[in-house]
Amino acid sequence: MTVVQPLKGPAPIKPAARDSGDIAINCNVSKIYYGNFLAVRDARVPIHKGKITGFIGPSGCGKSTVLRSLNRMNDLIQGFRLEGDVHFLGQDIYAKNIDPVVVRRYIGMVFQQPNPFAMSIYDNVAFGLRLNKFKGDYAQRVEHALRRAALWDEVKDKLKASGLSLSGGQQQRLCIARAVATEPTVLLMDEPCSALDPIATRRVEELMLELKQDYTIALVTHNMQQATRVADITAFFGVDISKGGRTGYLVEMGDTEQIFQRPREQLTQEYISGKFS
Amino acid sequence: MTDTTIRGAPIGSSRVTGAGPAPILVHDWSESRALRNVTLTAGAWLVAILAAVPLVSVLYMLIVHGGARLSLELFTELPPAGFEMGGGFGNPIVGTLVMVVIATVISVPIGVLAAAYLSELGPDTQLGKASRFLAKVLTGFPSILAGVFVYAVIVLAMGSYSAIAGGVSLAILMLPTVVLTAEEAMKMVPRKMKDAALGIGCTRTQMIWKIVLPTALPGILTGVMLGVARVAGESAPLLFTALFSNYWLTSLREPTASLSILIYNFSSMPFENQIELAWAASLVLVLIVLVFNILSRLFGRPKY
Numbered sequence: 001m002t003v004v005q006p007l008k009g010p011a012p013i014k015p016a017a018r019d020s021g022d023i024a025i026n027c028n029v030s031k032i033y034y035g036n037f038l039a040v041r042d043a044r045v046p047i048h049k050g051k052i053t054g055f056i057g058p059s060g061c062g063k064s065t066v067l068r069s070l071n072r073m074n075d076l077i078q079g080f081r082l083e084g085d086v087h088f089l090g091q092d093i094y095a096k097n098i099d100p101v102v103v104r105r106y107i108g109m110v111f112q113q114p115n116p117f118a119m120s121i122y123d124n125v126a127f128g129l130r131l132n133k134f135k136g137d138y139a140q141r142v143e144h145a146l147r148r149a150a151l152w153d154e155v156k157d158k159l160k161a162s163g164l165s166l167s168g169g170q171q172q173r174l175c176i177a178r179a180v181a182t183e184p185t186v187l188l189m190d191e192p193c194s195a196l197d198p199i200a201t202r203r204v205e206e207l208m209l210e211l212k213q214d215y216t217i218a219l220v221t222h223n224m225q226q227a228t229r230v231a232d233i234t235a236f237f238g239v240d241i242s243k244g245g246r247t248g249y250l251v252e253m254g255d256t257e258q259i260f261q262r263p264r265e266q267l268t269q270e271y272i273s274g275k276f277s
Numbered sequence: 278m279t280d281t282t283i284r285g286a287p288i289g290s291s292r293v294t295g296a297g298p299a300p301i302l303v304h305d306w307s308e309s310r311a312l313r314n315v316t317l318t319a320g321a322w323l324v325a326i327l328a329a330v331p332l333v334s335v336l337y338m339l340i341v342h343g344g345a346r347l348s349l350e351l352f353t354e355l356p357p358a359g360f361e362m363g364g365g366f367g368n369p370i371v372g373t374l375v376m377v378v379i380a381t382v383i384s385v386p387i388g389v390l391a392a393a394y395l396s397e398l399g400p401d402t403q404l405g406k407a408s409r410f411l412a413k414v415l416t417g418f419p420s421i422l423a424g425v426f427v428y429a430v431i432v433l434a435m436g437s438y439s440a441i442a443g444g445v446s447l448a449i450l451m452l453p454t455v456v457l458t459a460e461e462a463m464k465m466v467p468r469k470m471k472d473a474a475l476g477i478g479c480t481r482t483q484m485i486w487k488i489v490l491p492t493a494l495p496g497i498l499t500g501v502m503l504g505v506a507r508v509a510g511e512s513a514p515l516l517f518t519a520l521f522s523n524y525w526l527t528s529l530r531e532p533t534a535s536l537s538i539l540i541y542n543f544s545s546m547p548f549e550n551q552i553e554l555a556w557a558a559s560l561v562l563v564l565i566v567l568v569f570n571i572l573s574r575l576f577g578r579p580k581y
Contacts, residue, residue: 073476105478115469118492118581127487128477162581178477 024049024186024216025070025107026087032065035079038243039065043250045235047186047218052208054231054256055220058276061237062248063220067188070218071107072100089185105132108184112191114171116163116178121146121155124163124174128182141181149177150207169200176207186216194222205230224272227256234259236268336563343560346553351561356523356539362550366558368525369534372440373565375526376519376535377509379444380451385501388455392497393485395456396463397471409460415453423449424514432518440526440533443519447511451504458503462496463489498577506566512537536562 025047032040040062047053047070055063065074072093074080085092093103105128116124125142134141142159146152151173155166163174172192179187189208193201208217208230221227227234235253239246252265263269270276281287284301305311350365357364391408399405427446432438466489474484490497512535520532521542536558543555 071476073472076472076475101478101480104476109476111469111472111476113469115467115473117470117473117488118579120581131478131483131487164581175473178473182477 022049023047023087024089025218027066027070028084028086029066029069029082030084031082032062032069032074033079033081033083034077038245038247040248041240043237043248045250045253047216048233049216050212051232052212052217052219052230054227054234055218055237056222056224056227056234056271057237057248057251058239058271059222060246060248061239063235063237064190065248066237067190067218067220068109070186070188071104071109073104073109075100105182106184107186107188108179108182110172110175110179110187110189110192113195114168114175116166116171116174118162118164120160121163121166121174122159125177125181128178132182134182145177145181146174148180148211149173150203150210151177167200169196169203172196172200172204173207176204176211180211180215184215186218187211189217189219191220191222193226201226224260228260231256236263236265236271238267238271339556339560339563342553342556343558346557347560351554351557355525356534356543356554357550358523360548364550364554366534366536366539366554366561368522369536369539369558370561370565371526372443372519372522372534373509373536373562375440375529376443376447376515376533377505379441379529380447380508381501381505383445383448384451384455384504388452388500388504389459389490389497391456392459392463393489395460397481397485397489409457412453412456415449416457418450418453419513420450420511421513421517423447424517427514428517435530437530438518438520438532440519440529440531443515443533443535446514446518447508450511450514451508454504454507455497455500458500459493459497462493462500465496466492495577495579498573502570502573502577505569509566509569510537510562512541516541536565 023046027043027045027047029040029043029045031038032043043062043066045053045055045066055067057063068074069082070086070088074082082094085094087093088103088107091098093100117127119127122142125145126138129138129141143152143156146155151170154170155161155174163171166174172195176187176192193204196204205226208219211217212232219227219231221231232255233253234256236251236259237248238251240249241247251267252259252263254264259268260272263272284305286298286300306315350363351367352365352370353367354363354365355368356366391412395405395409423446427442427449431442431445435442470488470492471484474488475481479487515535515538519535519538521538522532522534526533540555540558540562543551543558546552
């Protein structure tokens with residue numbers, strides 16, 4: 001096993017204002033708006049360190065919206081407005097003096113569609129390192145990241161080939177390698193398997209279980225079986241259509257086993273037994 | 278069950294439960310549908326060929342009239358005077374190339390940065406909408422007006438016709454093509470790739486420089502080449518800005534020869550030699566544009 005050198009990245013975020021305990025991200029969203037549209041309300045979702053937190057729920061329940069607000073990816077959407085706060089290791093990332101670009105370097109993201117850059121496999125993984133002006137052994141670091149993503153054996157002889165030449169499942173693992181190369185603290189995964197076939201899905205799931213030894217993972221999934229297979233803790237989101245619009249909210253959250261075996265809420269029970277989706 | 282019929286037989290007749298004649302699936306050329314299909318296809322072919330006629334005939338004329346005179350001395354010698362025989366157009370080739378390079382050096386950085394703004398930074402801002410509209414207007418801008426404008430702004434100020442003035446007037450004509458095609462090329466870069474860049478912690482500037490521009494490079498080069506092809510043959514703006522010169526270029530601040538002005542001058546002269554040279558120069562001009570196009574295709578191929 002190779003030894004990982006510490007990443008000399010941007011200046012570390014200042015020491016936690018208050019002890020965050022075993023919570024990596026304390027998401028305390030009371031409302032998320034897109035323009036005048038209330039997309040999400042009441043989503044208090046603590047993301048525990050070293051665990052996989054699964055977000056499940058029907059379409060339009062705002063699970064992706066909540067996930068993307070954890071590293072301020074929603075800032076790029078016009079009209080986005082968040083009420084409440086999101087604390088990352090004790091710091092409110094929506095505070096005025098926070099630089100979202102730095103936040104995203106600590107909280108990496110893997111997207112629904114595999115999205116490697118139009119460059120070589122090697123350069124894809126080294127991209128984040130170069131971005132952070134990493135001084136050290138790039139080749140070793142790239143190999144390490146590709147091994148972490150369980151992709152090394154498949155690509156070690158063609159590191160100069162295009163990242164886009166890989167199959168969908170390989171591309172997604174390349175994206176995971178790219179995300180972990182810079183050793184982020186938290187990985188956000190937004191339905192990372194929805195564009196993959198069952199075999200590739202299985203590999204990515206195994207990978208997530210591997211990765212949780214070093215990373216905190218928040219996973220949005222449309223697939224309840226996936227949540228039962230990989231998530232330690234599950235948050236179930238529902239859709240409230242009572243006020244005309246479609247507003248997502250957190251119905252209940254707990255250990256995955258409890259959510260699927262002994263849900264407290266009627267709605268959760270109906271969802272996991274397949275009465276609606 | 279149904280009153281829809283195909284070739285006289287009800288549609289339902291071929292179903293499991295329906296009894297009736299087997300469906301007739303063979304071509305029937307007498308049907309109006311088949312006839313319309315053939316006519317329209319033939320019509321489209323005909324029009325496509327008609328559209329190629331002007332281009333092919335111009336090329337044919339150039340090769341027939343200009344090709345005969347093609348030789349190495351055309352590229353090395355100066356244009357002949359009145360009754361002189363021989364000669365070439367070495368200095369107009371240099372002049373055209375120099376002014377196209379000046380135009381490119383001015384219009385590409387401005388055009389690409391403007392395109393980055395239009396595509397990534399402020400696509401829907403008032404400024405973005407206004408400048409996109411103006412760029413579109415500028416694509417149809419009469420080229421002679423670009424010449425008059427540069428005459429007033431640069432030629433009068435410098436006190437002389439010059440390669441610089443010629444290059445600037447060509448840059449004005451090239452700019453909108455570069456802006457609009459580069460914007461289009463950058464918009465073609467998938468949203469998910471841009472999201473990936475931001476998600477890994479790029480600023481928007483880093484996203485543009487490290488991801489959008491390299492990925493869009495082939496498209497941007499195509500735009501630049503379209504611009505070059507457009508201005509390389511321009512004569513009207515150069516009449517007011519670069520004028521012409523019978524001598525080799527020694528300074529960017531003096532009147533400069535160009536192939537298009539040479540063609541314009543020589544084609545109306547009463548001398549056989551000059552008219553032949555005008556034909557040859559036209560052919561060379563087309564070849565130069567062709568070479569630029571091929572080069573851009575070679576270097577603009579997506580690497581990954």
